[in-house]
Amino acid sequence: MEGAKSYAWRRALIWVLIFLKVEGYFVDITYVEDAVAKGAVCLDGSPPAYHLSPGFGSGVNNWLVQIEGGGWCNNVTTCLARKVTRLGSSKQMVKQLAFSGILSNTPPLNPDFYNWNKVKVRYCDGSSFTGDVERVDPVTNLHYRGARVWLAIMEDLLARGMDKAENALLSGCSAGGLTSLLHCDNFRALLPTGANVKCLSDAGYFINVKDITGTAHIAAFFDDVVTTHGSAKNLPSFCTSRMALGLCLFPQYLVQQIQTPLFILNAAYDSWQIKNILAPGVADPHGTWHDCKLDIKQCSSSQLQIMQGFRTEFLDVLAELGSSSSRGMFINSCYAHCQSEMQETWLASNSPMLQNTTIGKAVGDWFYGRSAFQKIDCPYPCDSTCHNRIFEDYSAA
Ligand SMILES: *[C@@H]1O[C@H](CO)[C@@H](O)[C@H](O)[C@H]1NC(C)=O
Ligand SMILES: *[C@@H]1O[C@H](CO)[C@@H](O)[C@H](O)[C@H]1NC(C)=O
Numbered sequence: 001m002e003g004a005k006s007y008a009w010r011r012a013l014i015w016v017l018i019f020l021k022v023e024g025y026f027v028d029i030t031y032v033e034d035a036v037a038k039g040a041v042c043l044d045g046s047p048p049a050y051h052l053s054p055g056f057g058s059g060v061n062n063w064l065v066q067i068e069g070g071g072w073c074n075n076v077t078t079c080l081a082r083k084v085t086r087l088g089s090s091k092q093m094v095k096q097l098a099f100s101g102i103l104s105n106t107p108p109l110n111p112d113f114y115n116w117n118k119v120k121v122r123y124c125d126g127s128s129f130t131g132d133v134e135r136v137d138p139v140t141n142l143h144y145r146g147a148r149v150w151l152a153i154m155e156d157l158l159a160r161g162m163d164k165a166e167n168a169l170l171s172g173c174s175a176g177g178l179t180s181l182l183h184c185d186n187f188r189a190l191l192p193t194g195a196n197v198k199c200l201s202d203a204g205y206f207i208n209v210k211d212i213t214g215t216a217h218i219a220a221f222f223d224d225v226v227t228t229h230g231s232a233k234n235l236p237s238f239c240t241s242r243m244a245l246g247l248c249l250f251p252q253y254l255v256q257q258i259q260t261p262l263f264i265l266n267a268a269y270d271s272w273q274i275k276n277i278l279a280p281g282v283a284d285p286h287g288t289w290h291d292c293k294l295d296i297k298q299c300s301s302s303q304l305q306i307m308q309g310f311r312t313e314f315l316d317v318l319a320e321l322g323s324s325s326s327r328g329m330f331i332n333s334c335y336a337h338c339q340s341e342m343q344e345t346w347l348a349s350n351s352p353m354l355q356n357t358t359i360g361k362a363v364g365d366w367f368y369g370r371s372a373f374q375k376i377d378c379p380y381p382c383d384s385t386c387h388n389r390i391f392e393d394y395s396a397a
Contacts, residue, residue, distance in 0.1 A: 024100030024343070027051040027120070031090055035152035041143045042124035043079055043088035045136075048149040051097050051120045052160070053105060059115030062167040065157065065187070066103060066120050069174030069203075069338065073126035074224035079142050082126050093122055101346035102171060102200075102360070109343055112364030113169070119157060121176075125149050128179040128249070131229030147234040150183060154190055165191050169367060170199045173338035174272060177204020181251050181262065182235070188260040198261040198367055200328075201251070202340040205266045206273060208250045209313050211283040212306065218277045222249040252317035263328030263366055263373075264321060265359060267336040268311040269296065269380060271389045274335070278310050294391045296335035296380070308379060315376060323374065328366035330359055333377040334386035345387055353385045 031047045032040075042048055055062055070087045073079035082088035103118050104110035125131055125146030133144040154162075162168070170187045172180040177200075184199035191197050211217040223246025226232060232245050238257045239248035247253050255262065271293075279289040292299035299307065311333070321327050332339075332352050339345040339359055345352055347360030354362070354375040362373040377383050 024098040024104055025053075026096040027053045027099050027118075029090075029093060029095050029097070029122075032152055032156050035149065035156070038148060038152055039134075039143075039145055040148035040152035041145050042090055042149070043073075043083040043126055043142055043144075044091070045141060045143050046090040046124070048124060048153055049090045049093060049122045050153060050157075051099070051122075052157075053099055053103070053118045055115055055117035057115045059113075059117070061161075061164055062113075062116040063157070063162050063165045064102065064113050064116045064118045064169050064171065065162075066118070066341075067129070067170070067172030067176035067179045068121060068123040069172060069176040070123050071126075071175055072128065072221075072225045073228070074221050075228055076140060076142065079126055079144075079228065080140060083142060086122075086124070088124055088126060090122065090124060093124075100341065100343045102340045102363070104343060104346075109347055110360065111347075112360075112367060116167070116169075117161070121153055121172075123176060123179075125229075127225060127229035127231055128175050128182060130182060130226070130231035130234045130249075132234055133230040144229040146229060147231070150179075154187070158190065163192070165195045165197075167367075168195055168197045170197075171202065171340065172200075172204065173202040173341055174204060177201040177265075177338075178206060178249065178251065180204060181254065181258070182249075184258050184260045184262060185236075196367075198263065199258075200263045200265065200340065200363060202265045203267070203270055203272065203336075203338045205251045205264050205270075205314075205318065206249075206277065207252060207314055207317050208247065209277060209310065211277065212279050212289070213283045215283060217280050217283060219246060222246045225249065252320050255321050261326035261328075261366075262321070263330070263363060264318065265330045265340060265363070266314075266318075267334040267339070268314050268331050268377065269307055269333065269335050270314075270337050271335050271391075272337040273314075274307065274310065278306070294393055296388055304380070311379060318376075325372040325374075327374065328362065328372070329374040329376065330354055330362050331376045332386065333380045333383045335380075335388040336386065337389065339387075351385070352383070352387060
């Protein structure tokens with residue numbers, strides 16, 4: 001009896017430990033109150049925020065700054081809707097966030113970054129930290145101040161010791177992956193000259209392609225984002241001087257000029273891009289793509305053919321990155337979006353691999369210069385290591 005009891009108890013403990021490992025550990029929020037005086041605020045005027053897990057041991061002077069994602073708002077209607085959510089107001093944010101994957105503090109789960117200062121910057125401006133409009137409409141009370149938020153948070157982190165950084169990595173996923181790319185050189189410039197500074201963009205390589213009806217849907221959307229948020233002066237001038245402003249949110253027109261070492265991690269069939277760029281709802285009024293967008297296994301052969309075409313375009317514009325060994329690349333053929341923040345895709349026994357290498361190892365090797373990594377997967381469905389996303393059907397009810 002005793003033996004069976006303690007066996008059951010031990011089993012329960014193991015499950016708790018596994019659960020803790022998978023879920024990560026919780027880190028408290030820090031509000032940057034003094035940013036408010038600088039007008040560096042969330043859409044609703046509340047202070048911006050981040051979560052900081054201090055570095056330890058040999059990591060005390062190393063900084064990982066990870067930017068939260070969450071799309072964009074492109075006009076007053078969508079920004080008003082966002083203003084009352086965690087993506088537009090720090091009043092709506094949870095006080096603790098779970099850190100896992102690239103933010104894990106456990107050596108076997110995150111061997112190269114576990115003991116760094118790890119920061120998760122909350123996203124509450126809706127413009128990938130590019131907006132800056134002085135005027136606040138008293139009717140909507142919307143603040144378009146993403147670029148000021150970026151600077152206020154960086155100043156706060158520099159004052160907390162990031163000014164002594166020896167190693168630093170700016171990273172982020174989705175809209176945060178785009179932020180990492182947009183602010184890469186500017187992050188570099190804020191840090192000590194002798195520091196080893198690099199940028200990782202996870203699922204941030206949004207491409208300028210037409211949707212399934214031939215409409216330039218995402219280009220029009222990005223154009224609205226830039227106009228609404230007054231982003232022009234905060235986008236790289238080498239782009240804004242040559243191109244329509246809205247185009248200067250697309251990595252393909254920016255990466256060539258980025259000087260700081262940059263790693264692009266992206267699925268070639270990025271599920272957000274398939275759902276919102278290739279086959280957005282407005283382009284599919286009869287819902288022909290509905291099931292396929294929820295689960296790639298449900299796509300018809302003609303839909304898969306269109307998705308192969310999307311991958312070809314993706315790889316074409318990815319070539320803008322060039323082949324310098326400072327540029328890292330992990331482009332797998334999965335139906336996924338964001339692979340660095342979850343333990344199961346970052347580094348686990350069954351996580352995605354390219355040439356037998358996990359994302360966590362590829363990024364670590366590239367960051368520390370142990371080996372270059374520039375790999376592109378064979379086309380879907382050749383990769384058996386994928387964790388393909390299957391989405392809930394929210395429209396069913
Ligand atoms: C705002 O943007 C959304 C999403 O693109 C669109 O559906 C809506 O019509 C736009 N509203 C206005 C007032 O332009
Ligand atoms: C892949 O890596 C594992 C562990 O590092 C190793 O045991 C295995 O032999 C490798 N497989 C191939 C095909 O290289």
